Amino acid sequence: MASRTPAGPVTMEDVAREAGVSRAAVSKVIRDAHGVSAAMRERVTTAIATLGYRPNVSARGMRGATYTLGIEIPELANPFFPRLLAGVTAAVSASPYQLIVAPADPANVEGYRAIQALVDRQVDGVIAVSPLVEPAWLEALAATVPVVMLGRHDRASGYDTVANDDEAGTRQAMRHLIDLGHRDIAHLTCEETKTVPGSGVPQAIRLETYREVMRESGLDAHIRVVRTPTGEAGACRTATRLLTGPERPTAIFASHDEPALGVQRAIAEAGLTPMDVSVVGYDDIEIARHPGVSLTTVNQDGERIGRLAAELLLERIAGRTEPRQEIVRPELVVRSSTRPPP
Amino acid sequence: MASRTPAGPVTMEDVAREAGVSRAAVSKVIRDAHGVSAAMRERVTTAIATLGYRPNVSARGMRGATYTLGIEIPELANPFFPRLLAGVTAAVSASPYQLIVAPADPANVEGYRAIQALVDRQVDGVIAVSPLVEPAWLEALAATVPVVMLGRHDRASGYDTVANDDEAGTRQAMRHLIDLGHRDIAHLTCEETKTVPGSGVPQAIRLETYREVMRESGLDAHIRVVRTPTGEAGACRTATRLLTGPERPTAIFASHDEPALGVQRAIAEAGLTPMDVSVVGYDDIEIARHPGVSLTTVNQDGERIGRLAAELLLERIAGRTEPRQEIVRPELVVRSSTRPPP
DNA sequence: CTGAAAGCGCTAACAT
DNA sequence: ATGTTAGCGCTTTCAG
DSSP: OGGGSOOOSOOHHHHHHHHTSOHHHHHHHHTTOSOOOHHHHHHHHHHHHHHTOOOOHHHHHHHSOOOEEEEEESOTTSTHHHHHHHHHHHHHHTSSOEEEEEEOOGGGTTOHHHHHHHHHTTOSEEEEOOTTSOHHHHHHHHTTSOEEEESOOOOOSSSEEEEEOHHHHHHHHHHHHHHHTOOOEEEEEOOGGGOOTTSOOHHHHHHHHHHHHHHHTTOGGGOEEEEOOSSHHHHHHHHHHHHHSSSOOSEEEESSHHHHHHHHHHHHHTTOOTTTOEEEOSBOOGGGGSTTTOOBEEEOOHHHHHHHHHHHHHHHHTTOOSOOEEEEOOEEEOOTTOOOOO | OGGGSOOOSOOHHHHHHHHTSOHHHHHHHHTTOSOOOHHHHHHHHHHHHHHTOOOOHHHHHHHSOOOEEEEEESOTTSTHHHHHHHHHHHHHHTSSOEEEEEEOOGGGTTOHHHHHHHHHTTOSEEEEOOTTSOHHHHHHHHTTSOEEEESOOOOOSSSEEEEEOHHHHHHHHHHHHHHHTOOOEEEEEOOGGGOOTTSOOHHHHHHHHHHHHHHHTTOGGGOEEEEOOSSHHHHHHHHHHHHHSSSOOSEEEESSHHHHHHHHHHHHHTTOOTTTOEEEOSBOOGGGGSTTTOOBEEEOOHHHHHHHHHHHHHHHHTTOOSOOEEEEOOEEEOOTTOOOOO
8 A cells, every 4th residue: 555655755846747737737636736736636646545644844934834733732641641632633533734742851851852853843833731841931922823821721812722611610619628527628739839729720829729728718728738749649748648548538639630649548558548538539530430440520521622722723824813712611420439527 | 832823824934034144054953954053053042932933834744754653543532542652652652743543434443544644744653552553555655665564474575673572471371370270261352354364463362262272271162252342332232241141151361451351340240250251351351450340361461561662663764664563561460350250 | 164055945126 | 836945043064
C-alpha cells in the first residue's frame, strides 16, 4: 500500500512532473483550495499515491499553516489529564489538523517552556493547561497564535478559557461532608505558590471556597489547611502525619483525586478505615469507581472540557476574535469513602 | 524577562543587525558550532536576549535539524504509558532536544498515522510504542530517521528496541498462581488481531507463555483464553460473564493491569472476594499498590524503559548504526489479590 | 574566524 | 482553470 510507505525525498515538484501539471496546482489540490477541475484533482491525487508523496510540514510552515495543533500538559501522570486529551483528540480527529502534545517537564512546571516550544514549531493553535503562567504573557502570546486555556478563570480578552465551576464543585463536596455531620474537616492542597488568592487557579478557588464554607457553617475554629507536594506518595506521607498527629480530623477534602488516593493509603496504613476518616477528592478519575477505592469526588467531565476546548480553538482558527469563557458544571459523586463521623 | 516574551517576528537577520555580524555567525552561535570567537558569541547572545529572538523551527527543519524528538503512544489512558513518557522526558530534558508526543487516535490504533505525522514534521528521531506496525515498514522508516521501538521483540537491523522479558514475567506470574495451588487459571487478553503468534507483540508472548506453562504443569485441560476489548469497562463486562458462567476459574491472569482492574471490579460486583478468585496483572501501574486495589502484578519498570529508549535514540542521532536490543528484566510483586484457591 | 550567496519545499500573489 | 515567480528563515558551502 503506497500510502503506508514512509516518505522518501519526494517533493511537490516530483508530483507535479508525474501528473504533468504545475507545483501550484498540486498545492491547491492538497489544501483543497478551490479553482481545480475534477480532472486535475484526479491526476494529482493519483500521482501523490503512486509516488507516496508526503507534504513537508516545515516547508508549509514557512509560508502558511502547519496543520498542527499543540497542547501543553503539566503532568500526564495524573489520570485526569489524559481524559482531557481524549476529548481534544476526539474533537480534532475529524479535522485536517494533527495534534501534538508537549509535556511540561517537571523542572519547568509552569509550562512556559513547553508552550514556547509549541509556538516555535509554528503550530496553528495552542491549548494549554498552565494555571501558573501570567495572563499578560498569555495575552501577548494570543496576539501571535490562537490560544485556549484550560482550568483558568481569568477574564481574558485575547484567548478563550474552559474551566469547571470550582466554587460550585467545592460547595457540593463540603456540603456533603457537613450534612453527614463532620466538623473537623481538613483541606489537603498543594504548595502555596500554586494557590495564590485571586489567581484564578482551580486549587486556589477550592481552597478559598473551603474556607468560606467552613466560616458560613460556623466552623472557623476547625479550618485546617495542609500543604503537600505533588503526587500520590507525597500526599500519603503528609496525610500520615496528619492522621497520627494530635486532633485527627474526621474528614479530609483533598484538592483533587490524586492526593486523595494517597490519603486513602495513609488511612489504611495507619490501621484506620473510612469509618474513622472520610475522604473527598476532585476530578472523578476512572479509578475512583473501583470497588476498593470507591472515592467520593466531584466529577469534572474531562472529555467534555477537552472537546469544548478543541472546538473553541478551531473556531478561533476559523477567524473568531471575541473571547469566550466556558464554565462547565461539576457534579458530586458520592461513594463509600465518606461516612458519618465516628 | 526577555526570554519569557512570546516570539515576535524577530528573525536571525534582526539579531545579526543588532549584533553587527552576519547571519551565518548568529547561526553558528545558536547551534554552538565551532569557529566562533568568545567575543562574537558574547555579542550575539546579548542581541538574542534583548530582541527575544526564537529560532524558527520550520526554517531550521528545511536545512538541518529541528531539535525535536517525537514519541508515538497508543493510549495515554493506560497509566503505564505516562510512566514510559516520564522516563523519556527525564532522559531528554538535559539534551537540546524538545520532546513532542503524538497520541495514536483510537481510529488508527496501529500508529501508522501518528508516526507518519511525526516524520512529516521533520523530527530528528522517533520513539514508538506500536506493537502492530509491520517490521518492513519500520525498516523503511528507519532508513529515513533514527527509530527506537518499545515493547517489540523483533530482531531489527535498522532500528533499536527496548522491551521487557515478557516470557520471564509471565512465567513468574503463572508460577506464583500454580504454587498457590490454582489449577483453573483463565487468561484474559485482547482481540486476536493483537495476539498473532510469533508477532513478537507483548500480549502474544504472554498468551503463548501462559499456554506453555499450563501445559508444562499438566493443566492442558484447564487452558482457557478469554478475549476482551480494550479498557477497564470492557474487561469488567467480560469478566462478569466469566465469573457468573459455568465453571468459574479460581484465578485470572490478565494481559496487563488495566483489564485486571476491571476483573477486580467484576469480582466485587458479583459479590465475590479475592478469597474466591485471584487476579494477577502485568505492568505494576501506580494504583496497583493502593490498599483497596492491592493487585499482584509483574513490575516492568516503565521509567527505566523510557530512559533507555531515549538514550538509545540519542546515540543513534549521534551516529551509531549497529542495532541494539535491550531486554529489561521484570519482577513479580505479590499483593493480596492473589490467595490460595478456596 | 567571519561574511556572501545559494537554496531547502512550499504557498500566495500575480499572470495567463 | 492553470502556470510563473518571489520569497518565508534558516544552514551550509565556499571565499575572503
